Amino acid sequence: xxxxxxxxxxxxxxxxxxxxxxxxxxxxxxxxxxxxxxxxxxxxxxxxxxxxxxxxxxxxxxxxxxxxxxxxxxxxxxxxxxxxxxxxxxxxxxxxxxxxxxxxxxxxxxxx
Amino acid sequence: xxxxxxxxxxxxxxxxxxxxxxxxxxxxxxxxxxxxxxxxxxxxxxxxxxxxxxxxxxxxxxxxxxxxxxxxxxxxxxxxxxxxxxxxxxxxxxxxxxxxxxxxxxxxx
Numbered sequence: 348x349x350x351x352x353x354x355x356x357x358x359x360x361x362x363x364x365x366x367x368x369x370x371x372x373x374x375x376x377x378x379x380x381x382x383x384x385x386x387x388x389x390x391x392x393x394x395x396x397x398x399x400x401x402x403x404x405x406x407x408x409x410x411x412x413x414x415x416x417x418x419x420x421x422x423x424x425x426x427x428x429x430x431x432x433x434x435x436x437x438x439x440x441x442x443x444x445x446x447x448x449x450x451x452x453x454x455x456x457x458x459x
Numbered sequence: 460x461x462x463x464x465x466x467x468x469x470x471x472x473x474x475x476x477x478x479x480x481x482x483x484x485x486x487x488x489x490x491x492x493x494x495x496x497x498x499x500x501x502x503x504x505x506x507x508x509x510x511x512x513x514x515x516x517x518x519x520x521x522x523x524x525x526x527x528x529x530x531x532x533x534x535x536x537x538x539x540x541x542x543x544x545x546x547x548x549x550x551x552x553x554x555x556x557x558x559x560x561x562x563x564x565x566x567x568x
Contacts (some may be wrong), residue, residue, distance in 0.1 A: 369564040390546060403555050406465070438501055445554055446490070450501035 351451035353439050359457045365427040368454045371420055371440030381414055381424050382438040383443060390438075396422065397445075429458045463559035465547050470565045471537055479532045479562045481547030491530045492548040492556065493521050505532070514542060534564075542566045 350369040360366055361366040372379050380395040399416045407414070411430070416422040426433055434457050440448040462484040471477040483491065490509040494502035501520040508514060508523035508530060509523040534541055 369499055389560045390548075392556045401515060403553060405555065407515075445490075446507040446550075447504050449504070 348376035349437055352439050353437075353454050355454060356452060357455050357457075358444075359459065360429055361459050362430055363428045364397065364458075365425065366429045366433075366456060366458075368424040368437050368438030368439075368456070370422045370424070370451060372422070372439070374420065375450055376441035376443050376449075377419075377444040378445045379422050380440040380442070381418060381422070382436045382440065382450075384453075385435045393424070400450075429456075431458045432443055434458050461499045462500075463549055463557055465545075465559040466527040466559065468565070470567060471534075473537055473566055473568050474499050475537050476515075476533065476535050477537060479534075479545050479547075479564065479566065481532075481559060483528050483530070483549040484546070485549040485551060487550045487553060487556065488525070488561060489550045490523075491523055492550060493532045494528075494546040494548065496544045496561065498543070498550060505545075507550070514564075521543055525536045537566050539566050539568070 354369045377398050381393040384390045392415045393406045396416045414424045434454045436455050438450050438453045440447040440450045464551050465481045490507050491503040492507050495505055496502040506521040508521050511525055515523045518535045523530045524568045525553045542565050544563050546561045548558040
């Protein structure tokens with residue numbers, strides 16, 4: 348298996364632009380997680396899905412952030428409009444049982 | 460609320476044993492994660508403890524005391540490649556994880 352796939356690996360955009368991050372979980376995994384990591388705030392859980400349904404989105408910072416999982420093999424995290432403070436590494440992870448999570452390589456987002 | 464505390468940095472010698480402690484205060488606590496993260500890479504799952512006691516996986520072991528809100532990660536026979544950040548995270552019954560800031564371990568020859 349290729350593991351969790353994320354795209355793009357790097358994204359540089361200007362403040363106010365829409366950003367869409369993509370994730371393909373490991374086939375057969377029922378849980379999908381989106382995380383954000385910064386030096387200041389560490390690793391934070393943003394949202395997680397079970398069987399394509401959002402279960403807990405209390406970590407989503409504000410209305411500018413939204414996440415979808417239209418099917419078992421694809422999820423997106425969208426930021427609209429983006430701001431410089433959104434600059435971070437965004438990780439997607441998937442899991443069979445919610446516990447042993449497998450992380451993707453991450454998307455490094457820079458908002459100028 | 461959730462509060463996770465772990466040391467910022469530790470240094471140890473190759474071949475030695477090191478213990479990384481983590482304390483937590485978590486409402487609705489279910490279990491505790493340990494992850495390893497090398498610089499510039501994604502976290503890698505090490506363990507998830509739900510019950511009290513020690514769980515061993517090769518050179519790595521993880522301990523949990525629910526009554527004390529305390530866990531530790533024990534690394535034996537340290538190797539240079541063990542130099543990394545080790546993240547402790549509490550998990551609630553609702554599936555929400557809160558991470559500590561990580562402990563940067565440096566293994567020296």
